[in-house]
Amino acid sequence: MPPNAHQDAHGSNAGGLAVTTTSPPAAASNSKMDCFLTTACTPLNLQFIDVSYRVKQTTDRSSPSSSKAPPPGGRISAHSGSGAPASSAAEERTILKGITGEARPGEVLAVLGPSGSGKSTLLSILGGRRLAGRHTGTVLAGGRAPCRAVQRRTGFVAQDDVLHPHLTVRETLTFCAMLRLPRSAPGAAKAAAAEAVIAELGLSACADTIVGNAFVRGVSGGERKRVSIGHELLVNPSLLVLDEPTSGLDSTAAARLVATLSALARRGRTVVLSVHQPSSRVYRMFDSVLLLADGSCLYFGAGRDAMDYFASAGFAPGFHVNPADFMLDLANGFAQADYNVTAEGGNNVKQSLISSYNKVLAPRVKASIVAADHAQSGDGEQVPPPAESCSSTSWCNQFTILLQRSLKERRHETFTSLRIFQIMAPALVAGAMWWRSTPVAVQDRLGLLFFVSIFWGVFASFNAVFAFPQERPVLARERASGMYALSSYFMSRMAGDLPMELALPTAFTVVVYLMAALNPSPAAFALTLAVILGYVLVAEGLGLAVGAVMMDAKRASTLVTVIMLAYLLTGGFYVHNVPEFMVWAKYTSFTYYCYRLLIAVQYGGHLKRLLPPEAVDGEAGPGACVAALVAMFFGYRLLAYLALRRVRK
Numbered sequence: 294m295p296p297n298a299h300q301d302a303h304g305s306n307a308g309g310l311a312v313t314t315t316s317p318p319a320a321a322s323n324s325k326m327d328c329f330l331t332t333a334c335t336p337l338n339l340q341f342i343d344v345s346y347r348v349k350q351t352t353d354r355s356s357p358s359s360s361k362a363p364p365p366g367g368r369i370s371a372h373s374g375s376g377a378p379a380s381s382a383a384e385e386r387t388i389l390k391g392i393t394g395e396a397r398p399g400e401v402l403a404v405l406g407p408s409g410s411g412k413s414t415l416l417s418i419l420g421g422r423r424l425a426g427r428h429t430g431t432v433l434a435g436g437r438a439p440c441r442a443v444q445r446r447t448g449f450v451a452q453d454d455v456l457h458p459h460l461t462v463r464e465t466l467t468f469c470a471m472l473r474l475p476r477s478a479p480g481a482a483k484a485a486a487a488e489a490v491i492a493e494l495g496l497s498a499c500a501d502t503i504v505g506n507a508f509v510r511g512v513s514g515g516e517r518k519r520v521s522i523g524h525e526l527l528v529n530p531s532l533l534v535l536d537e538p539t540s541g542l543d544s545t546a547a548a549r550l551v552a553t554l555s556a557l558a559r560r561g562r563t564v565v566l567s568v569h570q571p572s573s574r575v576y577r578m579f580d581s582v583l584l585l586a587d588g589s590c591l592y593f594g595a596g597r598d599a600m601d602y603f604a605s606a607g608f609a610p611g612f613h614v615n616p617a618d619f620m621l622d623l624a625n626g627f628a629q630a631d632y633n634v635t636a637e638g639g640n641n642v643k644q645s646l647i648s649s650y651n652k653v654l655a656p657r658v659k660a661s662i663v664a665a666d667h668a669q670s671g672d673g674e675q676v677p678p679p680a681e682s683c684s685s686t687s688w689c690n691q692f693t694i695l696l697q698r699s700l701k702e703r704r705h706e707t708f709t710s711l712r713i714f715q716i717m718a719p720a721l722v723a724g725a726m727w728w729r730s731t732p733v734a735v736q737d738r739l740g741l742l743f744f745v746s747i748f749w750g751v752f753a754s755f756n757a758v759f760a761f762p763q764e765r766p767v768l769a770r771e772r773a774s775g776m777y778a779l780s781s782y783f784m785s786r787m788a789g790d791l792p793m794e795l796a797l798p799t800a801f802t803v804v805v806y807l808m809a810a811l812n813p814s815p816a817a818f819a820l821t822l823a824v825i826l827g828y829v830l831v832a833e834g835l836g837l838a839v840g841a842v843m844m845d846a847k848r849a850s851t852l853v854t855v856i857m858l859a860y861l862l863t864g865g866f867y868v869h870n871v872p873e874f875m876v877w878a879k880y881t882s883f884t885y886y887c888y889r890l891l892i893a894v895q896y897g898g899h900l901k902r903l904l905p906p907e908a909v910d911g912e913a914g915p916g917a918c919v920a921a922l923v924a925m926f927f928g929y930r931l932l933a934y935l936a937l938r939r940v941r942k
Contacts, residue, residue, distance in 0.1 A: 336398035336561045337531035340662050344430035346389040388414050390588045393658050396565045401558050404567040406585035407625050412567040420449040420534035448525025452537040454517045455766040457702045458506040468698045470527050472776040476686045494519040515546035535566040544572045551575050573615040586624035591646045606649040607635040691781035699789030707793050720801045724808025742891040743866040746884050750832045751857050757836030758853050762846040798829050812895050820894045828887040834929030841936035860884040886918040
């Protein structure tokens with residue numbers, strides 16, 4: 294039995310177990326953020342009992358966003374195993390094995406354990422994130438099954454900082470406040486909320502520095518992590534769940550970050566975080582500790598009582614050591630020669646500690662949770678009030694804000710010298726090659742028109758194919774937070790592309806048109822420009838659709854290259870006598886329709902007699918070409934939108 298030498302402020306017993314018999318602390322009224330919080334932070338006691346999780350070995354777990362969600366209720370029942378094939382058990386791997394614990398308002402619960410111990414999986418379940426696999430166990434928030442109101446008051450910070458790299462810290466948090474705070478709050482109040490979070494998290498010095506990422510230089514890793522926390526802090530969460538928030542930070546930055554989280558907890562929030570290898574000063578900030586090993590619990594209780602418990606279980610270091618390092622050694626099944634091991638079965642450290650926990654601590658943990666549950670029922674603890682609506686602002690406001698953010702995020706690539714050179718150099722070369730060509734030089738002009746069709750088909754589709762694969766992590770995280778509707782994001786993305794997608798083709802067309810001395814009629818020029826711009830939008834739609842369906846930039850770009858190569862061959866310039874069994878391919882090519890329209894514009898009226906018979910006979914008319922391009926414009930974008938709906942929240 295562990296010694297009863299330590300007693301914490303919450304009434305912890307010998308094993309470091311706390312029995313809460315009083316109501317949780319209220320949020321401090323002198324917080325800097327009191328000026329903008331529309332609803333007081335309601336204390337929320339989180340309890341989890343016998344939480345287990347199994348997943349099939351064949352399931353792709355590389356992206357949590359691609360898996361199915363557990364039911365929203367706290368009592369998560371596994372699918373019935375009766376009647377299942379005998380081989381089904383062999384195909385599953387158990388990640389969590391009956392984990393029980395409690396996270397209280399005003400405290401920081403740290404989940405420790407080596408890699409692969411199940412920390413991230415447990416936090417995902419507690420944070421209500423989507424996971425594949427089979428769940429069992431009970432999760433209670435305020436003594437009740439979590440509901441949508443609780444989910445809206447839960448902040449989840451993933452291990453990776455998924456942010457827009459080219460926005461400044463202030464822009465990032467301001468746009469987040471505009472999207473996430475209630476629609477009843479005026480814009481000035483939302484901007485003030487962002488400024489308050491910046492001050493609260495100590496980001497004032499870098500507020501006007503871009504966030505950056507691994508490829509773009511911006512703020513430091515610790516500051517970027519605080520920006521991610523600020524994203525969730527804007528909604529005044531009662532429960533804040535963080536997966537490896539100190540990953541990649543030095544010891545000083547990690548200590549500062551955990552101190553910030555501890556201060557947030559003291560204002561009445563429940564903070565749950567996973568840490569891989571905390572320093573001793575970071576460990577001292579943990580109120581409660583949950584130690585995992587291979588999905589099993591080795592310890593749950595007050596952080597300062599952990600060493601006494603392990604000593605009572607027969608494992609004690611013979612020298613001064615960081616408690617976290619000692620606990621990780623034990624969780625890895627490693628006991629140094631300097632450790633005093635007196636437990637039976639000491640050769641198998643993990644099994645010995647699992648057995649000790651099940652016999653000694655597990656009954657006390659469950660008894661503590663039951664006592665706390667009864668105390669909450671008697672005190673009438675309230676569940677956080679629901680948000681005003683599922684989305685914090687209207688669809689039109691979402692569209693406007695997302696459009697502004699998209700334009701700011703993409704300003705680094707809009708009309709840059711490299712992009713302008715990429716467009717104007719081919720325009721000048723083409724203009725020089727077809728310098729002042731005459732209408733009677735039909736073959737030369739047809740070659741120019743086909744070059745324009747192929748150039749903009751490849752350029753527009755290939756650039757668009759990277760859009761959604763690159764933005765998928767941000768889209769998944771923001772949709773999980775309920776920041777906006779998918780349709781508002783999609784429409785703002787389409788509108789945000791227009792300035793660059795239309796301005797550069799216009800400049801290209803003007804240069805080539807004048808240098809090559811194409812049809813001088815103003816109507817012919819206007820129609821040529823309209824055909825090219827419409828064609829660019831159709832080609833962009835193809836790239837967006839392929840990117841959204843594949844969601845892998847490398848594979849999607851390869852597929853677009855193959856498609857455009859096929860369109861090159863079926864565009865109507867190289868091959869006129871297409872075999873019967875390949876005729877259908879020509880009519881799926883938007884390059885073919887664009888090429889036919891350009892010919893009709895340049896050689897309309899009396900100039901049509903100059904065309905060779907193969908360029909006139911048996912081909913689609915202008916009306917059919919326009920109809921086909923319009924259908925493709927909407928069809929590709931509809932396909933892209935439907936594919937984006939597969940991106941899990």
